[in-house]
Amino acid sequence: MISGQAMLAGVIGWPVGHSLSPKLHNRWIEEAALDAAYVPLAVMPENLAEALRGLPRAGFRGFNLTVPHKEAALWLLDEVDAVAQAIGAVNTVIVCEGKLLGTNTDHLGFIHNLQAKAGDLAPFKRRTVVIGAGGAARAVVYGLRSAGFEEIVITNRTQARAETLASQFDAEVVAWEKRAEALEGATLVINASSLGLAGRGALDLSLDALPKESLVADVVYTPLMTDLLVRAKAQGNPVATGLGMLVYQAAPGFAAWFGRKPAIAPGLEEWLLS
Ligand code: NDP
Numbered sequence: 001m002i003s004g005q006a007m008l009a010g011v012i013g014w015p016v017g018h019s020l021s022p023k024l025h026n027r028w029i030e031e032a033a034l035d036a037a038y039v040p041l042a043v044m045p046e047n048l049a050e051a052l053r054g055l056p057r058a059g060f061r062g063f064n065l066t067v068p069h070k071e072a073a074l075w076l077l078d079e080v081d082a083v084a085q086a087i088g089a090v091n092t093v094i095v096c097e098g099k100l101l102g103t104n105t106d107h108l109g110f111i112h113n114l115q116a117k118a119g120d121l122a123p124f125k126r127r128t129v130v131i132g133a134g135g136a137a138r139a140v141v142y143g144l145r146s147a148g149f150e151e152i153v154i155t156n157r158t159q160a161r162a163e164t165l166a167s168q169f170d171a172e173v174v175a176w177e178k179r180a181e182a183l184e185g186a187t188l189v190i191n192a193s194s195l196g197l198a199g200r201g202a203l204d205l206s207l208d209a210l211p212k213e214s215l216v217a218d219v220v221y222t223p224l225m226t227d228l229l230v231r232a233k234a235q236g237n238p239v240a241t242g243l244g245m246l247v248y249q250a251a252p253g254f255a256a257w258f259g260r261k262p263a264i265a266p267g268l269e270e271w272l273l274s
Contacts, residue, residue: 002035002036002037003035005035006035006036006037007034007035007036007037007061007257007258008036008037008038008039008058008059008060008061009025009036009037009038009039009060009061009062009063009064009253009254009257009258010022010038010039010040010041010055010060010063010064011038011039011040011041011063011064011065011066012041012043012048012051012052012063012064012065012066012069013040013041013042013043013065013066013067013068013069014042014043014044014045014067014068014069015042016040016041016042016043016066017040017042019040019066020243020246020272020273021038021040021064021066021246021250022038022039022040023272024246024247024250024268024272025038025250025254026038027268027271028254028260028262028263029258031262031263032258032260032262034258034260036257036258041055041063043069045068045069045072048069048072048073048076049076052073052076052077052093052100055095056095056098056099056100060095061094061095061256061257061258062092062093062094062095062253062256062257063092063093064091064092064093064250064253065090065091065092065093066091070089070090070091070135071088071089071135073089073090073093073102074088074089074090074102076100077090077093077100077101077102078099078100078101079099079100079101079102080101080102080103081101081102081103081104083103083104083107083142084102084103084104086142086168087104087106087107087138087139087142088135088138089104089106089135089138089139090102090103090104091103091104091105091106091249092104092105092249092252092253092256094253094256094257103252104139105249105250105251105252105253106136106139106143106245106249107139107140107142107143107146108143108248108249108252109139109244109245109246109247109248109249109250110139110140110143110219110245110248110249111143111144111146111147112244112248112251113240113242113244113245113247113248114215114217114240116244116248116264117217117238117239117240117241117244118215118238118240121147123187123213124149124187124188124214124215125147125148125149125150125187125188126150126151126185126187127150127151127153127185127186127187127188128144128149128150128151128152128153128186128187128188128189128190129153129154129155129174129179129182129183129186129188129189129190130144130152130153130154130155130171130190130192131155131156131179131189131190131191131192131193131195131203131205132156132191132192132193132194132195132219133154133156133158133161133162133164133165133192134161134192134193134194136192136193136219137154137156137165137192137193138165140190140192140219141154141165141169141171142169145169145170149188151172152166152169152170152171152172153171153172153173153174153182153186154166154171154172154173154174155173155174155175155176155178155179155182156176156193157176157193159173159175159176179205180205180206180207180208180209181209183205183207183209183210183214184209184210185211186210186211186214187211187213187214187215188214188215188216188217189210189214189215189216189217189232190216190217190218190219191203191205191217191218191219191220191226191228192219194220195220196218196220196226196227196228197220197222198222198223202226202227202228203226203227203228205228207231207232207235207237210232210235210237212235212236212237213237213238214237214238215237215238215239215240216228216229216232216237216238216239216240217239217240217242218239218240218241218242219242219245220242221241221242221243221245221246221269221273222273224241224242224243224269224270224273225239225241226242229241241269243269243272243273244269246272247264247268247269247272248264250262251264
């Protein structure tokens with residue numbers, strides 16, 4: 001039950017009906033017995049600026065931004081921190097004395113999920129191959145650099161996008177046609193493209209050159225075990241599913257808005273997709 005003084009937060013997207021964030025945050029609210037609610041907010045791109053201004057006035061403590069608003073918000077908030085600027089997108093907004101402060105927690109979500117799945121990341125830091133150069137890849141590469149990963153190689157269908165990302169984060173680019181060869185000597189491989197998403201094509205990537213002890217991670221989480229992860233697991237590689245990235249990126253926002261650190265229980269990912 002929520003009262004008239006309930007603490008409010010939400011997620012703004014267009015469309016937003018597919019977002020798992022309301023299910024996740026409202027479970028954490030229930031577990032902590034908070035007088036709070038987290039709601040989906042369907043806002044068209046042309047209405048974003050107006051909606052952003054209205055939410056603090058309606059008592060919201062903050063919100064998440066999802067597709068297609070993450071980049072546009074950079075120009076519409078009162079302050080955007082250095083992390084969001086470097087990633088080029090805002091996913092979390094905190095209302096502070098009526099002002100909108102934007103940050104990005106996707107990189108933390110990615111690294112914390114990897115730690116939760118693989119434990120000590122030290123053995124996987126030598127050479128990382130990142131597939132993709134879109135929004136998710138930007139957060140992933142920022143996270144890898146912040147966490148001290150050494151060589152980073154980026155491969156993307158549109159090479160110019162890979163080059164822009166690589167030049168910002170001191171990474172190397174491998175041509176899309178050479179992606180399978182790039183896996184030789186890799187200690188970590190990440191699919192940060194949208195390939196593998198249910199209903200889209202699978203990622204066409206031979207794993208023959210990949211050492212068997214290398215960690216394979218995916219940011220795609222529908223299905224939880226993508227074709228890439230199924231094949232990697234079958235040949236004995238450790239794997240990290242992608243939904244944990246969504247869970248771990250959500251935790252800092254929850255803590256900032258509601259004053260509690262949420263518990264990340266075993267089985268949460270499967271429950272979210274159920
Ligand atoms: P973008 O649209 O920004 O980027 C898409 C990426 O996929 C680009 O690198 C694009 O290459 C590549 N791609 C798309 N179609 C093809 C294709 N047919 N062949 C080769 N490459 C292709 O999307 P995002 O980066 O925002 O999202 C990517 C995925 O990550 C989505 O599935 C999204 O759901 C997931 N995601 C997961 C998160 C999590 O919490 N687990 C968080 C954010 C995203 P090109 O540049 O050539 O177009």
